[in-house]
Amino acid sequence: xxxxxxxxxxxxxxxxxxxxxxxxxxxxxxxxEALDVNGRAVGYLAEACADNRASxxxxxxxxxxxxxxxxxxxxxxPTAPRxxxxxxxxxxxxxxxxxxxxxxxxxxxxxxxxxxxxxxxxTMLGRARAASPSSVVDDQRGQPTWTADVAAQIYAIIEADxxxxxxxxxxxxxxxxxxxxxxxxxLAGADTALVTPTTSAAFQRPAPRPAYSVLGHxxxxxAGIKPIGDWQDALGRxxxxxxxxx
Numbered sequence: 001x002x003x004x005x006x007x008x009x010x011x012x013x014x015x016x017x018x019x020x021x022x023x024x025x026x027x028x029x030x031x032x033e034a035l036d037v038n039g040r041a042v043g044y045l046a047e048a049c050a051d052n053r054a055s056x057x058x059x060x061x062x063x064x065x066x067x068x069x070x071x072x073x074x075x076x077x078p079t080a081p082r083x084x085x086x087x088x089x090x091x092x093x094x095x096x097x098x099x100x101x102x103x104x105x106x107x108x109x110x111x112x113x114x115x116x117x118x119x120x121x122x123t124m125l126g127r128a129r130a131a132s133p134s135s136v137v138d139d140q141r142g143q144p145t146w147t148a149d150v151a152a153q154i155y156a157i158i159e160a161d162x163x164x165x166x167x168x169x170x171x172x173x174x175x176x177x178x179x180x181x182x183x184x185x186x187l188a189g190a191d192t193a194l195v196t197p198t199t200s201a202a203f204q205r206p207a208p209r210p211a212y213s214v215l216g217h218x219x220x221x222x223a224g225i226k227p228i229g230d231w232q233d234a235l236g237r238x239x240x241x242x243x244x245x246x
Contacts (some may be wrong), residue, residue: 004044064090
C-alpha cells in the first residue's frame with residue numbers, strides 16, 4: 001500500500017529498483033525472507049508501476065544462470081539458478097516482466113564495486129595498502145564492473161527509450177578474482193607477488209559460487225547503445241574515487 005501510494009503521489013515516468021537482499025550466503029538459510037525482498041516486493045512495485053503507467057528498471061544478477069558455461073551468457077540464455085539468492089532474484093525478474101510486459105527492463109550485473117560500500121575491490125585495496133598477503137580464488141571467472149558504469153547504462157536505456165527486455169550491464173573482457181586482486185595491488189603500488197592463487201574448494205561457503213559469470217552484451221548493440229568498456233580501463237578510471245573514499 002505504501003509503495004502504491006508513493007507512486008500515485010510522485011507520478012514517475014521510470015522507477016529504478018536498487019533495493020535487494022544481497023547477502024548471498026544468508027539467503028540459503030533464509031530463502032523465504034530473501035524472496036519477500038527480491039521477488040514478492042518487486043511484484044508489488046511492478047503492479048504499482050503498471051497502475052501509474054511507469055516503466056520499471058529491475059536490477060538483477062548473473063546468479064540467475066548456472067555458472068557452468070564456457071562462453072558468455074546471452075540475454076536470452078535459459079536461466080538455471082543454483083542458489084537461493086539466484087532463485088529469488090529470478091523471481092523478481094519474472095514478477096517485473098509479468099506485470100509490465102512492455103515496460104520492464106531487467107538489468108543484470110555482476111562483480112560490482114564502487115567508491116562506497118563493501119566490495120571485493122575495496123577489501124583488496126585495504127590489504128594492498130597494508131602490504132598484506134592475499135590468497136585469492138583463480139577458478140571463478142567474471143567481469144569486474146564499476147557501479148558508476150551501471151548507473152550510466154541505466155540512464156542510457158531511459159534516455160534512448162530503448163526496447164523493454166533484458167540487458168547485461170557488465171564490463172567487457174573477463175578475469176578471475178585472482179587476476180582482479182593482482183590488478184588492484186598493481187594500481188595501489190603494492191607488490192603483486194603478495195597475491196597468490198587458490199581454489200574455490202579452499203573457501204567453502206553455504207551458497208555455490210558460479211565458476212563462469214561472463215555475460216554477453218548483444219542487447220545493447222541491438223538498441224544502439226554502446227556496452228560498458230574493458231574492465232581494466234574501468235578499474236583504472238574508478239581508482240581516484242576508490243582511493244579518496246575512506
